[in-house]
Amino acid sequence: MQNMISNGDVMLRMSDIKKQFDNLEVLKGVNLEVRKGEVLAIIGPSGSGKSTLLRCINRLEEIDSGTIEIEGEILAQNDGSGNAAYVTDAKARKILAHTGMVFQQFNLFPHMTVLQNLLEAPISVQKRQREEVIPEAEALLEKVGLIDKKDNYPARLSGGQQQRVAIARALAMKPDIMLFDEPTSALDPELTGEVLKTMRELAAEHTTMVVVTHEMTFAREVASHVIFMADGVIVEEGAPEDFFGNPKNERTKVFLRNML
Numbered sequence: 001m002q003n004m005i006s007n008g009d010v011m012l013r014m015s016d017i018k019k020q021f022d023n024l025e026v027l028k029g030v031n032l033e034v035r036k037g038e039v040l041a042i043i044g045p046s047g048s049g050k051s052t053l054l055r056c057i058n059r060l061e062e063i064d065s066g067t068i069e070i071e072g073e074i075l076a077q078n079d080g081s082g083n084a085a086y087v088t089d090a091k092a093r094k095i096l097a098h099t100g101m102v103f104q105q106f107n108l109f110p111h112m113t114v115l116q117n118l119l120e121a122p123i124s125v126q127k128r129q130r131e132e133v134i135p136e137a138e139a140l141l142e143k144v145g146l147i148d149k150k151d152n153y154p155a156r157l158s159g160g161q162q163q164r165v166a167i168a169r170a171l172a173m174k175p176d177i178m179l180f181d182e183p184t185s186a187l188d189p190e191l192t193g194e195v196l197k198t199m200r201e202l203a204a205e206h207t208t209m210v211v212v213t214h215e216m217t218f219a220r221e222v223a224s225h226v227i228f229m230a231d232g233v234i235v236e237e238g239a240p241e242d243f244f245g246n247p248k249n250e251r252t253k254v255f256l257r258n259m260l
Contacts, residue, residue, distance in 0.1 A: 009036035010072070011177050011208045012057065017066035019052060026052045027063070028232040034177070034225075037206035041213055041223035041240075045255065048229040050212045054181050057210065058099045059092060070095050071176060100175030104182045106162040108154040114141065114165050115150040118172045126173070133172070140168040144198050160191030164198050178202065180211040216259050220244050228252050 012034040019027040026049045034040050042050045055061040057068065059075070063084045068075040073095045079085040086092055108117050118137035122128045141147040144164040146157075154162050163183060170178060180199070184192040196218050203209060203222045213219060219226050219240065226243040228236045228251075236249045244260075247253050 010034070011036050011038075011070070012210070013067070013069040014053075014057070015067040015069075017053065017056060017068070018064050019049075019056060019061065020064060026232050027056070029066075030229075030232070030234055032227065032234070034208060034210060036208055038224045039203045039207075039209045039211065039222055040225050040227065041211050041219035042227045042229060043213060043216070043219055043255075043259075044229035044235075049232040050229050051181050053229070054179055054210060054212050057177075057179055058096050058101055059086070060101075062086065071098050097173070098176045099179055100170035100173055100177070101179045102163070102166050102170050102181070102183050104185050106154070106159070106166045106186075108162055108165060108169070110154055113151050113153055114146065114157070117154070117165060118169050121169070122172050137168075137172055140171050141165075143171075143201075144168045145194075158191055159187045160194045163187065163191075163195045167195070167198055167202075176208060178207055178209045180209065180213070182212050182214065184213070184215060214259070216244075216256070228255065230255070 010033055014030060014032050017027050017030040030053055032040070042053065044050050052061055056063050063076055065078055065082055065084050067077040074087065075092060075095050076084045076086045087095070109120065112120065115137055118140060119130065119133050122133045123130055138147060138150065141150055144167060146161060146164055149157060149161060154165070157165065184195050187195065196215060199218070200222055223240050226237060226240050227234050230251055236243065236247060236252045244256065247256060
């Protein structure tokens with residue numbers, strides 16, 4: 001994917017993001033910035049707005065006001081009345097092609113084999129040739145340790161294997177930014193490790209990642225920046241060693257005491 005970013009390699013910038021569902025204010029003016037190669041971990045209690053914030057990045061939810069900029073291109077910004085206006089659908093698709101998403105639930109196509117799951121989007125969305133995509137897809141399955149499962153259907157795989165296929169499928173579109181929404185929350189503890197191992201390897205390759213997670217060890221050891229959200233705002237943020245070693249906010253301290 002061509003690199004269109006300038007501005008000190010800022011891959012994602014969200015400014016004063018507000019979002020409400022009916023009368024419930026879920027995001028109350030959130031600001032964040034992610035640079036190329038960074039791993040941002042977003043942690044916090046349930047209902048704090050973490051997943052909503054992540055889903056606003058790739059327009060699975062639309063913001064009410066604020067600005068979203070991906071690789072130097074504006075996806076949404078306030079119009080004259082202070083409400084967020086999005087670019088045209090065609091432009092949005094082009095901008096959002098820079099992002100890949102991995103969900104809590106694996107969302108694999110059950111009627112397709114593992115390999116077919118990876119081939120589907122590059123062929124149907126990017127209009128690429130099947131024979132060109134197959135070796136790339138097989139290399140990704142090799143990367144996540146599942147090349148021997150390429151002809152299996154998802155129902156034959158464990159949850160951890162399905163989630164690793166989901167990661168490979170997102171990578172098949174060659175995104176510049178990977179978004180993870182609690183990717184291990186649907187998994188048994190023994191399967192969580194294999195998914196986190198794959199994510200650690202991506203981080204080691206300097207993949208730009210935004211990860212909503214309750215895995216504190218991952219946030220502490222792998223993230224380059226940690227954000228703690230509660231009640232729709234960022235309460236505290238910083239480098240992992242400061243954040244976990246010397247939290248400033250009482251709310252953060254209580255949360256970490258309960259989690260660690």
